[in-house]
Amino acid sequence: MNLRAARGTRDVLPPEVDRWQRVESVARRTFALYGMQEIRTPIFEDSKVFEKGTGEQSEIVQKEMYRFTDLGGHDLTLRPEGTPPVVRAYLEHRLAEGKDVTKLYYIGPMFRYERPQKGRYRQFHQIGAEAFGSEDPAVDAEVIEMAMYWLQELGVESPTLYINSVGDKDDRPSYMEKLVAAQREHLAELSEDSKKRHEINPLRVFDSKNPRDQAVIEKLPTIIDHLSGGNRDHLDRVCAYLSDWGVEFQLEPRLVRGLDYYRRTVFEITSSALGAQDALLGGGRYDGLVQQMGGKVDAPAVGFASGLERIVLAMPDELPVPSVDCFVVTIDESVRAAGLDVMWRLRHSGIRTTADYQGRSLKAQMRAANRSTAPTVVIIGPDEVASGTFTIKRMSDGQQVSSEIDSLAEDIRTLLASEG
RNA sequence: GUGAGCGUAGCUCAAUUGGUGGAGCACUGGGUUGUGGUCCCAGCGGUUGGGGGUUCGAGUCCCCUCGCUCACCCCA
Incomplete structure (x- = not known):
């Protein structure tokens, strides 16, 4: 790499x-x-x-x-x-x-x-x-x-x-005088880092995580009291x-x-x-x-x-949420154009939609759909294109419904909504 | 800038006293017609971070270097 x-x-x-x-x-x-x-x-x-x-x-x-x-x-x-x-x-x-x-x-x-x-x-x-x-x-x-x-x-x-x-x-000025004086008394007990702080910005001695410094810090006057x-x-x-x-x-x-x-x-x-x-x-x-x-x-x-x-x-861990609502799968190359058309329609109806673009087998596309966590899949084959009726599958329980092209988006929404 | 620990497959990790680098997950394909997850089979996958040294032989030992992690420091 x-x-x-x-x-x-x-x-x-x-x-x-x-x-x-x-x-x-x-x-x-x-x-x-x-x-x-x-x-x-x-x-x-x-x-x-x-x-x-x-x-x-x-x-x-x-x-x-x-x-x-x-x-x-x-x-x-x-x-x-x-x-x-x-x-x-x-x-x-x-x-x-x-x-x-x-x-x-x-x-x-x-x-x-x-x-x-x-x-x-x-x-x-x-x-x-x-x-x-x-x-x-x-x-x-x-x-x-x-x-x-x-x-x-x-x-x-x-x-x-x-x-x-x-x-x-x-x-602040009068307090700083007191603080610096108090630090000077314990200078030998302070870490090297804190000695530098003492020179540059004495207030920041309070920030030290060094255990040795802690004992000194306990004894220093605090500004809230001044x-x-x-x-x-x-x-x-x-x-x-x-x-x-x-x-x-x-x-x-x-x-x-x-x-x-x-x-x-x-x-x-x-x-x-x-x-x-x-x-x-x-x-x-x-x-x-x-x-x-x-x-x-x-x-x-x-x-x-x-x-x-x-x-x-x-933040507490959260369950990942699906990034798409629907995954379109096509049976073969002859219905590729129809698949693209369905995707375009769904997207313009507010359904988040994607697909597998490699022209792979139906099984491979279904696997991709499953991996995408899309809750629904629209299946498109020659029969569907001929009849204008498509199959929507709900992935959670495998239930399938038929839907006309014009009601596809609405039917997907219904399926999504009826899901627990 | 200082200190410590660690770098092996995409991820999580194995690999006797130096002796041919593996597994699980993931990924790809298959398990006969147009259906994912579970299961089974097969496959892809690595200059062991990089360079040098010791050795017949280095993932393993030594040096350098780069990176990661944690702490100091700093601060959100």
Whole structure:
């Protein structure tokens, strides 16, 4: 086998693709209930979009981007995440005008150069949602509740929702001083990775899975205990709304997110069905990002992104559904044209129809019909063509009925409907 | 980027201490007239991921390389 899908990419083949389509269609239907509209942004952007948006110091921009120069000398990047492009489009097209909140969602591939792993690919797919223009905790809660409702509609098994607040300019600087000081006391006990985190982004020490670090992490001050009055109140109200709406969650003081732009509310939904990459969905509030990306005034915003590969992994198995309703078989070459005519008629009557095109024996065609899982077969031979009456066979029980050419579609529908 | 495990037919897996690479499933044809699934018979199918080395002889041992998987890391 010579040609293969590139490392970290994969093909989604027919049995599985049904699940993907379901995730997407349920998302569209659910998000619409919250007044969300779809936005489609380009797969690649000027690299500055991510340098300014994701953050020049972030791991993603530093080492994970598919970044290239095109033939015209432009510095471009395959999008590693969805939020910066949406913010760019929000500003470029002045989507805020005339609106209180602007609610957008996106679906599509993202690209990060990482070592592939269970639930982690170099081309992966996200569904994300963003609400711009309000800092009302009701909007935070609404976005979170929408995500949970969506996963519930998909039947995702026991998702766990974690919530925290990472503060903002009012309380973050003073907290960071305390955190850095506390980390410095235990620096020798920290892993090499965490020492680096301590230098670059001290908050992310909380993310370490290293057992050695855990002991230190236990002793570090948490930001939730150092929130300003306003930010504490904001978090409490988010939680209160969620409780009102029956959403179960856990307050996780050590939850921090990898992206630097989060302010105040952060959240994550995990599934035990996943393994090490257990985050199905993550997000939070990112007040300040709009201005950082060039907005004349800031628009507060909150949103999330979810990993489709991971959601599909966490969904329960389903029985495959037939992809066609009817399979047309022809006895011999003399009735081939009649078979094609019947197929054309059925399709234009809304019956999903296919056939075996190799001119094989009747037995072989029936085998193909059986394999196709088509619930019905129309059998066409010289007798049928002469009389204009065709035989419909129901595969589940072998029952056969005769049908005139003009009532074929209807009779097939009747047979399908009467099937348990 | 770091570490570990694994690469044999389309799929799941066998192959004594190095000694002629097999099975099940799938696929194709047949089991007498124009009918699938179960059953029976037959058939197709592999440079054992690739390259080099050791050996009379390598799927098996050694080295390199590519890929897959899992974890670290990163994060959806």
